[in-house]
Amino acid sequence: MSIKDDFSSSMTDEVLTDMAGKFFGDRKELENKIGIFREYAEALSEKAAQVNARAAFLNYLLMNRDNAVLFYESLGITPSVFLIAGIISGELLPPFVPSAFTVRGEFVRLAEWAYDRLQRTCDDYMNGNEESDGEDDDKHGDVNYRLLSTMCDLINQDVDKVNEDVMPSQVLYCFKRFNTESDIKECVTGGGTFLGDDCSLNRELAFEKIDFDSFKLKKYPEIPPLSRVKSKIETVCKKLYAQNKEEIRSMMADLKERCKTRLA
Incomplete structure (x- = not known):
């Protein structure tokens, strides 16, 4: 092999290595x-x-749906998304029922605490909480609806870019062009495949965009802080x-007992 051929082969290897690195790197x-x-x-x-x-x-x-609707509407909140019933486990209870001079006062303060x-x-x-109190913290503690929605948009932009800029057919075509042995073999055997931009290989290996709605994540309305x-x-x-x-x-008496039991 001449120096020229050796240099050409070295350059070819480098180009193909870079191309493969970009193709697989971008996809990964x-x-x-x-x-x-x-x-x-x-x-x-x-x-x-x-x-x-x-x-x-x-x-x-x-206590009931009508009261809940009245409560939320009194605060200017659309009630439908919050009209949820469920089992009231001990984890949802406060450490103790807020104290007041009357049962009515206790009820008001407990409702304020729950709200x-x-x-x-x-x-x-919806927005994330920079002032975390440590409750319910985990490695995904900062994730929130708006962040995830933005992530989805950015990733879908990357999907378009990868699908359009680095088509598998284009990469394969370049490899085949540089592979002389493959070209000779295809000429002898009559092989070879059309690798246009619309070939099945591109369609099969194309990334699909993320369908954000398919995750069925609720978009809650902004509700005012307690102080307001x-x-x-x-x-x-x-x-x-x-x-x-x-x-x-009766409900308040029951909750007091349940709080005591939880602390016992």
Whole structure:
């Protein structure tokens, strides 16, 4: 082999190595991004379950659907997404029922506590929470709906770029052009395949865009912090107490016992 042929072969190997590295590297990087997105989506689903649990406890305090609708509408909140029922486990209970001079006062304060927990959890789900109190922290603690939605858009842009810029047929065509033995063999045997941009290889190896809606992640409305609606909560809860005095007294007594049992 002449020096010229040796140099040409070396250059060919380098070009093919770089091309293969980019092709497989870009695809691997995109696969990793999609994998991370799916992990984050699963973590966000767990956060959604926490929001639902907080809403279920608040609705339990409000006793029935009509009262819950009245409560949310009094605060300027569309109630439909929060009208959730569920089993009230010990994890949802406060360490103790907030103290007050009257049962009515205890009921109002407990409703405020439950609303505050719902609002904070909902805000963390939608926007993230920089002031984490350590509760429910994990390796995906910063994931939130808006972040995940943005990630989805960016990854789908990468999907378009990888599918269009580095087509498998183009890479294979370049390899075949540099492979003299393959060319000779195809000429002798009559082999060879058309590798246009619309070939089946490209379609089979193309990445699919992420369908964000398929993950069925709720988009909760922004709800105001407790400090902005505390007086409204007090007003509506006092009204509910006046209309359901005996039922609320019984519920509060039961919750006090359950809190004691939890601490025992």
